[in-house]
Amino acid sequence: MKPGKFRIVITATGVLLVAVAILSDTAGFSSGDDFGYGQAFTVSAGVLLVLAGIFGNRFIGGYKSVSIMLLNSFLLLALVEFSSLIVVKLIGTERVFAGQRELLQSHTLEKDSLIFPDFQYHPFVMWKSAELDLSLMNVDSDGTRRTCGNPESPSVRIFMLGGSAVWGWMVPDSCTIPSVLQEVLKTTGYPGISVTNLGQNGWVSTQEITQLVLKLNSGEIPDMVIFYDGANDMLASVENGEAGLVIGNQSTRRRFQGCGQGETSRCSMLSILGNTNCYRLIRYLTFDREELFEADPVIVPVSPRFADTQFNLKDLAAETCDIYLGNYRIAEALADEYGFEFYYVLQPLMNFQFDDESLEGVKIPGAEDRSITAFAEMVYGEILARQNQYPRLIYAQQAFTGGCGDLFMDLCHLNADGNEVVASWIVSVLRENSLLLFETAGAEGTI
Numbered sequence: 001m002k003p004g005k006f007r008i009v010i011t012a013t014g015v016l017l018v019a020v021a022i023l024s025d026t027a028g029f030s031s032g033d034d035f036g037y038g039q040a041f042t043v044s045a046g047v048l049l050v051l052a053g054i055f056g057n058r059f060i061g062g063y064k065s066v067s068i069m070l071l072n073s074f075l076l077l078a079l080v081e082f083s084s085l086i087v088v089k090l091i092g093t094e095r096v097f098a099g100q101r102e103l104l105q106s107h108t109l110e111k112d113s114l115i116f117p118d119f120q121y122h123p124f125v126m127w128k129s130a131e132l133d134l135s136l137m138n139v140d141s142d143g144t145r146r147t148c149g150n151p152e153s154p155s156v157r158i159f160m161l162g163g164s165a166v167w168g169w170m171v172p173d174s175c176t177i178p179s180v181l182q183e184v185l186k187t188t189g190y191p192g193i194s195v196t197n198l199g200q201n202g203w204v205s206t207q208e209i210t211q212l213v214l215k216l217n218s219g220e221i222p223d224m225v226i227f228y229d230g231a232n233d234m235l236a237s238v239e240n241g242e243a244g245l246v247i248g249n250q251s252t253r254r255r256f257q258g259c260g261q262g263e264t265s266r267c268s269m270l271s272i273l274g275n276t277n278c279y280r281l282i283r284y285l286t287f288d289r290e291e292l293f294e295a296d297p298v299i300v301p302v303s304p305r306f307a308d309t310q311f312n313l314k315d316l317a318a319e320t321c322d323i324y325l326g327n328y329r330i331a332e333a334l335a336d337e338y339g340f341e342f343y344y345v346l347q348p349l350m351n352f353q354f355d356d357e358s359l360e361g362v363k364i365p366g367a368e369d370r371s372i373t374a375f376a377e378m379v380y381g382e383i384l385a386r387q388n389q390y391p392r393l394i395y396a397q398q399a400f401t402g403g404c405g406d407l408f409m410d411l412c413h414l415n416a417d418g419n420e421v422v423a424s425w426i427v428s429v430l431r432e433n434s435l436l437l438f439e440t441a442g443a444e445g446t447i
Contacts, residue, residue, distance in 0.1 A: 007052075007054070007056055010049050010050075010052050011049070011050050011054060013046075013049050014045075014046040014047065014048070014049030014050035014051075014052075015046065015050060016046070017042050017043070017045055017046030017049065018042075018043050018046035018047065018050070019046075020042060020046075021038075021039040021040075021042035021043045021046065022039075022043070080278055081276055081277055081278050084276070084277040084278040084280075084281045085277045087277075087281055088277050088280065088281055091284070095284070096280050096281060096284045097280060100287075101118075103289060103293075104116070104293070107293050108170070109134075112170070113134065113135055113136050113172075114134075114136055114137060114170050114171070114172065115132070115134065115137060116169070116170065116201070117129040117130050117132055117137075117139060117201070118130040119201070120143065122143060124210050124214060125200070125203070125207045125210050125211050125214070126207065126246060126252070127200070127202070128142070128143025128144075128200050129143045129145065129167065129200060129201060130143070131143075136172035136173060137168075137172065137173060138173055143200065144196070144197065144198065145167055145168060145173065145176065145178075145197045145199070146173045146179075146197070147173075147176070147178045147179050147182055147194075147195050147196060147197045148173050148174045148179040148182065148183070149179065149182045149183050149186060150182060150194045150195070150196075151191060151192055151193075151194055154192055154193060154194030155192035155193070155440065156190075156192060156193040156194070156223045156224070156436065156440050157193075157194050157196065157222045157223050157224075158181075158193060158194065158195045158196065158222060158223065158224045158225070158226060159196050159198050159212065159215065159222040159224070159225045159226070160177070160178045160181065160195055160196065160197055160198060160199065160225075160226045160228065161198045161199060161203075161208040161211060161212060161225065161226070161227050161228070161229070162177075162199040162203070162208065162227060162228035162229045162347070163199060163200065163201065163202060163203045163204070163229055163231065163232040164199070164200075164201040164202065164232075164413065165177070165199070165228065165229075165231065165347055165412060165413055165414065166178065166197065166198075166199025166228050166229075167197065167199035167200055167201050168197070168199075168419075169201065169409070169413045170409065170413070171415065171416050171419060172416070175416035175419055175420075176197060176419065177228065177419045177422055177423050177426075178195045178196070178197035178199070179195075179197070180419050180420050180423035180424075181195050181423040181426060181427065182194070182195040183423075184423055184424050184427045185427060188427060188431070190437065190440055192440065193440065196222075198211055198212075198215075199228070202232065202246075202247045202248065203229075203232060203246075204229070204232045204233050204236050204246055204247065205227065205229050205230075205232075205233050205323070205324055205327040206244070206246075206323070206327060207246065208227060208229065208327070209327050209330050209331060209334075212225060212331070212334065213334070216334065216338055221338050221339075221340065222340050223340055223341065223436055224340055224341040224342065224343075224434070224436055225331065225335070225340055225341070225342040225343075226342070226343045226345060226426065227331065227342070227343070227344045227345060228345040228347055228396070229324075229345075229346075229347060230324065230346045230347050230379075230380070230383065231347055231349060231376075231411070231412035232247060232412075233320055233323065233324045233379070234320060234375065234376050234379040234380075235247060235299060235300045235372075235412075236249070236300075237316055237317075237319075237320045237375070237379070238300055238302055238303060238306070238371075238372055238375055239300040239301055239302070239303060240303055241303030241304070241305030241306065241311070241316070242303075242316070243316060243319035243320040243322075243323055244319070244320075244323045247300060296365050296366065296368070297365065297366050297410065298366055299366040299367055299372070299410065299411060299412070300372075302369050302371055302372060306371045306375075313375060313378060314378065316375075317375065317378035317379045317381075317382050318382055320379050320382075321379055321382035321383050321386070324379075324383060325383065325386060325390060325393075328344050328390055328392070328393060331344065332392070341434060341435070341436050342392060343392050343394060343426075343429070343430070344390065344392050344393045344394070345394055345395075345396050345426065346380070346383060346384075346393065346394070346395045346396060346397075347396055347412060348395075348396045348397040348399065348400065348412075348414075348422070349376055349380070349397075349411055349412055350364055350408040350410065350411050350412070351364055351367070351373040351376065351377070351411065352377075352380070352397055353400070353408075364410065364411050365409065365410040365411070366410035366411050367410065367411040372411070373411070376411070394429055396422055396425065396426075398425070399421050399422050399424075399425035399426075400421065407421060
């Protein structure tokens with residue numbers, strides 16, 4: 001074949017490969033909807049053939065020059081990576097490889113002897129707290145936080161379910177709501193009652209119902225179940241722009257789908273770069289630790305949908321309320337079936353202490369975006385408007401008859417004093433309404 005015709009064939013073949021790669025999605029030949037590895041390789045091969053056909057012998061010389069430059073670049077990168085490895089070893093691998101979460105954990109542990117725990121996978125509920133064995137914080141292998149003062153042989157068992165407010169965000173074991181509830185019950189004449197803290201950081205009410213079902217299926221039947229929640233259902237809707245999802249749903253979705261389909265190449269490249277010693281060393285040297293330690297926490301990011309003027313927040317609030325109260329009805333059905341009492345406690349929020357004031361200038365840590373507090377009022381308004389239809393639904397904001405003062409750490413987390421106020425109020429509600437407590441007290445001769 002003559003050189004001219006050979007170059008034409010090569011050029012045509014290259015054009016054909018590029019066309020096949022671009023049109024493979026339409027023709028149904030690709031494995032996904034986006035541009036994948038195979039298509040990228042085919043396009044690259046096609047472009048090289050086209051260039052070879054157009055430039056002929058000149059392409060070979062250019063190809064050699066580009067290959068030498070790429071090889072030199074690779075050797076330079078390898079040298080930089082090897083040098084970074086030496087520096088990392090000198091500084092200390094653990095210090096350089098520690099992420100923001102690990103740094104914050106070590107900082108809070110040193111400062112307060114407390115920590116915000118890692119999470120570990122658990123079937124159906126998705127996650128629970130990882131095991132902890134600290135002086136002020138203890139979590140067993142099943143992710144259950146310690147409740148102080150449990151009797152050895154209880155006559156009555158109470159399960160308490162909720163999010164981080166129940167788990168005990170940044171308070172010692174002895175100051176969680178379940179632990180204080182346990183202590184108040186003991187000192188007010190109910191020493192035989194045991195409270196179990198089944199709360200978990202970030203859980204919404206659907207996860208709590210699921211956890212209760214798992215306990216019931218395993219044969220652990222409580223005498224009473226107290227749900228203490230509401231904030232996380234609202235915050236999950238804020239983060240997702242959709243009701244009925246868990247907090248962190250987008251990152252969970254990406255773990256299963258993002259790097260398995262359309263985002264494969266991007267995720268793979270980021271993963272490769274993020275695991276290099278050079279990248280980690282740059283992050284370590286340029287990272288402002290003081291700024292990290294002093295930064296106010298953000299409870300959840302706000303979904304971009306909230307900025308859309310056409311997005312109906314009232315409908316989202318109503319849907320969030322429907323799911324929350326739908327789980328109330330599930331709890332009620334389970335209580336009837338298994339014979340336990342239950343109470344649905346709508347947890348208090350910091351911004352509601354400003355009902356008669358403007359929120360202008362009021363700092364609410366973790367919720368500086370006013371759309372969060374505005375949406376919280378919408379969701380809680382929907383729930384409270386239907387409260388008379390749900391006799392076991394009680395509102396813990398009523399515990400703060402004398403004002404909230406400095407009892408809140410952020411929008412929805414109380415400090416140790418706040419937990420004591422709420423736990424004491426719950427006991428007073430139970431003493432007035434719980435047939436179980438009346439029977440227990442009567443059996444022990446305290447009434």
